Every structure is written in structure tokens, then in C-alpha cells.
Amino acid sequence: MNKLAQQGFKPIDSHTNGNGRTWTVKDKIFLGLSPGEYLSQQFKNPFNWILAVIYIVGVPIIIGRFIYGLGWVTHSSYDYPWGLFLGWGLFTMVPLSASGFMMGTTVELFGRDDFKPIERLGLLNGLLGYLFAVVFLQVDLGQPWRLIYPMFVSLGPAAVLFLVAWHVATYLSCQVAELVPAFAEWMGLPRAKKFVKSMVLGLTVAGIILSTLHQGALGGLFTYAPGKVHPLWYSSPFMWFHFLCSAVFAGLSMLIVVSTLCKWFMRWRCDQRFLESLDRLTLGISKGAALALATYLVIKIIAVAHDNDWQYIFTGWGQWYLLEISIGVILPLVLYTMALRNGSAGLARVSAFIAVAGIALNRLNTALITFNWDLYQEIPHWREVVIVITVYATYIVVYRAVLARMPILYSWKDKT
């Protein structure tokens, strides 16, 4: 599409074309191309071929999971009830989606309107990340059709997972509402936009509350397993704070990563306002991420001191811990700081990619790798890996489809 844009193609960004013709919904879905042109565009994209291969392998295995049960696709055992679906899909996807409440807070609450060009991308990243965390959960749950049981049928309100379930669910609807303006502009529904605008402050405050609690609660879940999670990754008083604080830089770094990918691969869909402000915004976000990283590093050290876990530092697990901290926290912190000092958005982007990888490592360490450290290590089943890749590919497809259409990376021309 970038090539097409260079040849002068202008994707739809207003309700009417230059000659006064109103675009139909079909036009909007095909971006102003004819269905034939659109399809041939899709065929030319090599990434779509990779996706096709993923789906050819992955979809039958996902179907198989629901026919033959979890035992067919995972190595989840009696000792390792949680595998890659939750380790990656829930525990990693959710912190990487913290950008939603971060950007909402920055723009709507603190009134930093200079971050507006990237606010919607932050919100969308949040919404889709949560949505697909739920999809991953649905693949993992033994009885996915009972997902609403903790909501309405049989309530166990004293459980941490109860908090996660309720807060993720309400926050998900909160995020849908926050993105209604983008949808309303695209579809031409001014009243819906006005309605949401009237309660945006309430939604944002609710978003902060719900995010604090469920990001923390994901860490809180592991406080049920003292002795099972390695002491260096376990700290009953600090666990929730570690998860919350790391979600801050995880969400911000992920936002830098997706905005970078948009700049590279979806340049045709970005407007001048977005492209011109991106470097400045990247550095602004980096500042937040660097502060969160510094805070996180300090509380990680305090937690080790508080629980007096120093003796573990000199074991093999301790080296693994130090590796995670050096690569996942200290390295991005140093790079972000250098980037801020030199005003280099490029370096900030490198650092964001590393921070995202670091947070994935941290969550996988807590949920999978150091879990049952005293027992034995579990290696995920290949089918489990395939399903994770397939669901994640779907996440990318949906993400791309929304970005291509709704006014996320560009602003809608008509005032609605």
C-alpha cells in the first residue's frame, strides 16, 4: 500500500470524495479501492503469505484443541496447570496493553493535548491487547462457555482472579467506549461521539482504577504460590506493585513499538500530523517509560532486600534473574536516558523493542520458567506454540484492519 500511496493513491479519510459523492460503507471497507483492486493489493503483500501459512497450520490445531481437549495441545500437567496460553496471552499481553490507560490519563486527565496524535493508537493498542488476552484465555479455559460464571452465576469475590475477571471485563467496555469517537467519525454517527465525549473524564478515572487493580491483581495471583515461584520473582508484599509498575513502561514501550511499525509499514495511512509529531511524541513517551523503569528497578531491589533473598543471587537462578534485570530493565533504562539526552527518537525505539522483550521475559519467568523451580521445568508442547502464534497473528490482522480504516493514525477530515 505504501507503493500505491507513492503513486498518488489517497485512502478514504472523509465522508465524501472530492466531487461531492458520499462514500458508502462498502467503499469505506475497501478504502476507496474496488474490491478487485483491494484483493490484488492483499495478494501482493508478502506478510499476507506468511499469515496464510500460519493459518493453514494453526486453524486445524485450534479446532483440534476443542475436539480433543487441552491435553492434546499442551504439556500442562497436574504440576504445571498454566502454560504458554496464559504465560504469553494473559500475563504478557495485558501489561503490553497498559498504553490505553496511560494515554487516556496523559491526554484527558493531565490535559497534555500535545499527545493527542498518538492517543488513539494507545487506546486501540490497549483495547485489542485486552480483547486478545480474553481470546487466549478462552483457548486455555477448560470450559470456555462458562466464562460468565464468575460474573453472574457463581461468585467467589474473595479470589484475586475474581478481581482480574471483573476489572478486565469492565475495563474492556471502558476502552470500547473510549474508542467510540473514532468509530463514530468513520461511520458518521456524531451523536455517539458527543455522548462518549460527555463522560470521557469518568471513563478515564475508571480506567486508572481498574488498571491499577487488575494489573496489580495479575501479580497478586502468584502470591497464592509461595514456594512455587522462585523467591527472586516472588514477593508477597511487592508482587502487585512490580506488576503494576512494569506495566507502565511495558505499555509505553509497546506504544513506541507499534507506532514505529505503523511508520514503517502503514505510512500510507498516517497523516502529516502523526508523522511530523511522532519523533517528539516518542521522546515524550520515552521520558515516562524511563521514569517507570527507574522506579521498577528500585522496587525490585527493595523487594530482594525486604525478603532477604540475597543468597539466591549467587545461584544459577540468580544469574538468570540478573540477566533479566540487566537486559530487560537496566539496558532499556540506559538507552532511553541516552536517547532523551541526545534527542534521538531512533535510539528510543531500539530501547522500546528491548523493553518489550524484557517484560515478556519477566512475565514468562514468573508464570512459567521459574514456576515450580524446585520441581522440574516444563517445555511447552509444539501445538501450544502453534496456537499461540495463530492467535497472535489474528491479533495483528485485526489490529492492521482497524488501523487501515478508522481514524487512528490520521484525523477524519469532516467535523462531526
Add this chain to the structure above:
Amino acid sequence: MKKLNRRSFLKGGLAGTAVIAGTAVSKNSSAAGNFGGYPDSMGVLVDFTRCVGCRSCEAACNKEQGLPAPDKPFDDLSVYDEIQHNGQKRRTSEKAYTVVNRYEIEGREKGPVFRKFQCNHCNEPACLTSCFVNAYTKTKEGAVIYDPTVCVGCRTCMVACPFYVPAYSYSSPINPVIKKCIMCYDTRLKFGRPPACVEACPQEVMTFGKRNDLIKLGNARIKNNPDKYIDHIYGEKEVGGTAWMYLSDVPFEELGFNTHIGEQPIISYVKEFLTIVPMVLTIWPALFTGFHLLSNRKEALKNEEKTGNK
């Protein structure tokens, strides 16, 4: 069954903060201290010095609970040589709610020790407090039972159980559920009868009775045979106490028991997080609305200055 325990206290606490009504909390707060289980709850004292490893208890459990036929018959003692994942001994599974394992102890004249293993039926079960659909119940008789009709299959209880007890029917695509010993609650315990395994034991390894009496009995046995027993009843205090308790003549860690488990119930590790929930719910709205007003005020001042200068 309107008993006060920590769980209903927590429930009340959470519900109370949700509506910011303090009354629900204060009514139950007397139960907030230490919950030692129901006063009349039953239990089983297992004396490993008596066990000969005949596996009668496994057979009885299989029959009583209507479990599928085992891979090897119950009189086949070769199962003791089985080594599972990473050198582990046999564990409870969806097909076996209890297993007996053999431990070769160096220097023990009487030969190996046999250890029976099943759900310990904690006074404050981690599975119960971690379940977000309330599938677990601790009955006043002491059993921890499970309701498969509400289970979502999230398996948090398996993460939470410090004894690695709950098993899960991973192979079932339609109705996978947790499988664990329920102390024969439906068929026996409810009517005051001992679990099937206890009754089947030819060696009287297990004594069924009120938990409080069993602790006295255990202490008496230790006192009368100080050279024979390790001076510890495993389960009396571990993770807040369990309904099943154990006596042994070899150190418990040599029998695969977790002796670093502590005396705190698992829920007490989680409480530190749970206490922040009402705080965030009440403080955050005011705090962040305040931030918003402040940041707006700065702008309003700026605008005022501008118009003032004009």
C-alpha cells in the same frame, strides 16, 4: 450453615467496600483473627510406622469414588518402582485420588517407609480462597468438597494448592473438571462414617476422629514412644492446619513432605494485595480527579493572564 469464617469475612469486606458500607464488615470482624477450622471438624491421623504398602486404601478409594480401572491392578506392587516426570514418585491423578509411595530410608531396620498421599483438607484451603466461582466448600465435617457444575477450568486452585493435590481431566474436551479426594463426603463423612480408605486399611494406619482429639492422640503416641516417633505431627499447624495429619519415625522431608511450607495459611500471603483493593477504589477517584482539576487550573490561570495582559 451460617458459620463465620475468614472467607465470609473477606466476602463481606469486599462487598462492603464495593458499596462503601462499613456495617457488613464490622458484623463479621470478630472472625478476622485466626480461624482454626470448625470446632467439631473431623480428620484422619496417618501413622506411617504402621503402613506396609498393601495399597488396599487405593483400591477402596477407587471403588468408593467410582474411578476408572487402574493401569495396573491394586495388588501389583511394582508401581513402587515407577518413576514419573523428572524422578518424581507417583502422584494423585484424575484416576487416583490417593496413592501410596515407597521411600527407601538408609539405616532404617524395618525397611522402607510407605507414605499415603491424598488431599489434606486444609482448615483454610488455598484452593477455596483462590477459586473465583466458589466451586470449593469446606464443610463443617472438615472435608473440602468441589462443585464441578460451576467450575470454569481456570486451574488457579492447582496453582494455589501448596500440596500439589488437585488433578485435572485434561483429556476431556467437553467437561474437564478438578479431580481430588473429597474425604468420601457424599457417601460417608456426611453420615459420620470414616472415608473408605480408612476403613479398608488392615493395619490401622489411619485413625478417624475429631481433629482436636487426633492431635491429642498423636501427641500421646509421641510421648509414649519418644524414641520411635519424630516429635512432630505434620499437618497440625502447616498452612494453618490440615484435617489429615501424619506421624512418622523418619524426618518428614525424607518422605517428600514440604517442610518449608510455614504455618501461615496461603490466603495470608494474598491479603497484602487484597488490602490495597478498597484503598485504590476509594482513594484513586478523588486523587486523580484532583490532579485533573489542578492541571486544568494551571491552564485556566494561563488563559486569565493572557486576557489580563491584553
